[in-house]
Amino acid sequence: MGMTLTQKILANHAGLENVTAGQLISAKLDIVLGNDITTPVAVNEFKKAGFDKVFDKDRIAIVLDHFVPNKDIKAAQQSKTCREFACGHCVSHFYDVGKMGIEHALLPEQGVVTAGDCIIGADSHTCTYGALGAFSTGVGSTDMAAGMATGKAWFKVPSAIKFNLTGRLPENCSGKDVILTIIGMIGVDGALYKSMEFVGDGAHTLSMDDRLCICNMAIEAGAKNGIFAVDDVTLNYLEGRSERKPVIFEADDDAEYEKVIDIDLSKIVPTVACPHLPENTKPAKELSDIKIDQVVIGSCTNGRMEDMETAFAVLNGNKVAEGVRCIIIPATMQIYRECIERGYVTAFIDAGAVVSTPTCGPCLGGYMGILAAGERCIATTNRNFVGRMGHVDSEVYLASPATAAASALTGFITSPKEVK
Amino acid sequence: MNTQGKVFKYPDNVDTDVIIPARYLNTPNAEELALHCMEDIDKDFVKKVSAGDVMVAGWNFGCGSSREHAPLVIKTCKTGCVIAKSFARIFYRNAINIGLPILECEEAAEEINAGDEVKVDFDTGVITDITTGKTYKAQPFPPFIQNIIKKGGLLKSLKEEA
Structure with a gap:
């Protein structure tokens, strides 16, 4: 065999x-x-x-x-x-x-x-x-x-x-x-x-x-x-x-x-995993009434150069919604440097986001973006277990960089338009 | 080898983030970590657990992160054994490597109730629910893994072979 x-x-x-x-x-x-x-x-x-x-x-x-x-x-x-x-x-x-x-x-x-x-x-x-x-x-x-x-x-x-x-x-x-x-x-x-x-x-x-x-x-x-x-x-x-x-x-x-x-692949749609398991998936467009407090774009799942390009395509020239904290974390020093050279970091800051040096920090509820009770985050990370990003009564929604960035602009979970 | 104690019952997909939240992973000290065992799913566990007690859970116990701190805190709380319908693979491996007894037994995991007094014989894989009088038979480990456990964990078995 x-x-x-x-x-x-x-x-x-x-x-x-x-x-x-x-x-x-x-x-x-x-x-x-x-x-x-x-x-x-x-x-x-x-x-x-x-x-x-x-x-x-x-x-x-x-x-x-x-x-x-x-x-x-x-x-x-x-x-x-x-x-x-x-x-x-x-x-x-x-x-x-x-x-x-x-x-x-x-x-x-x-x-x-x-x-x-x-x-x-x-x-x-x-x-x-x-x-x-x-x-x-x-x-x-x-x-x-x-x-x-x-x-x-x-x-x-x-x-x-x-x-x-x-x-x-x-x-x-x-x-x-x-x-x-x-x-x-x-x-x-x-x-x-x-x-x-x-x-x-x-x-x-x-x-x-x-x-x-x-x-x-x-x-x-x-x-x-x-x-x-x-x-x-x-x-x-x-x-x-x-x-x-x-x-x-x-x-x-x-x-x-x-x-x-x-x-x-042509039938795939922008998808979000709802709390508290990665299997609780729904099309992003069905979640447009979910209000968010925080956005995290980064991690070992989605902190690479293409992810930064996508975030830039969505955020450049726009503003993060009032009341939303948007945290962007390029995954390596090389990616971080390239984001600076290409002007992405300036664009992210102008949009109202914060840009960190590489860290796993918020993904596992370590630091750099911990959630309080009742808060919701849409993140490009990989796990949305109970308490994963902070308080046991907080919620994490997992999504692509395009969906996370689009959501940062509206303050609600938002299915992205064509961004490439 | 065996254990006897009362049962703490948990659902499917208990993840390593609730077994030991990452906010405490700034130390490798097992005693310090064990103070927070199961904190995000059962905040009284540490206060209520006694030596030899048994955790009984559903499918995919220990899913998520590779943190060995998870089986380590369960062991450090003197939990005698974990019985589940299935274990996530890294947790399964880690438990064997550090010497936390675990058993897969769907029927036992389904039927045993929280608070029951349970006795587990690791050599035979026989689980006895003393409260209900029912007995169950878990899958025994393959000989290769039994050897690791018998020698007191992976590193001790390797050192002995070297």
């Missing part, structure tokens, strides 16, 4: 000819990732177990992104723990303030992760890198510690759901609308333990930023990973960027899938 794209990568990294769904394997890791919240726990475990060296200083990435520049004394201590560990072990991919970005925007941008890789990260959105044709999945801090010590991790080989994409997205829609539509369709555990493999002619029409956004939220359907096959869009993106040579894997023609779901 043939293997899926994910199974092909796992078999290769386990040194096996073949693997089948359900098999337990030990696989070699190309990159082990952690952030300023998960790394300190991993460092404790690493030391407690008596390990004194990392398997490869060039294959570990530590990114300070959740609470930096440090939001308080305790956060500063956590950053210090990461910094001392990274320096002590000469970790080459250590990203501190000034160099950092939100990890899942930063590592692809900097070419640290590439096609064919097997990656674990102590952050659930590590599944983002599947957009590059890699196997990449989120784990906890103990797995990170074990990965740093041995360069290996155990996996149960997943089965897969195939999403056969056809057509082309309408001008007012993006990858976010695609993944929200899919999660609305299959539910928050619709792909539990499984791979989500995105294939078909429609897949080739999606930009890399759209693919990164789609794979990013695979975890919100419970998936182990999301993945796109390598094509010209991938190779163009990796060209001159990837530190290591990309390795291209393809699914076998006779690969077995648990389910095949057809998605016609």
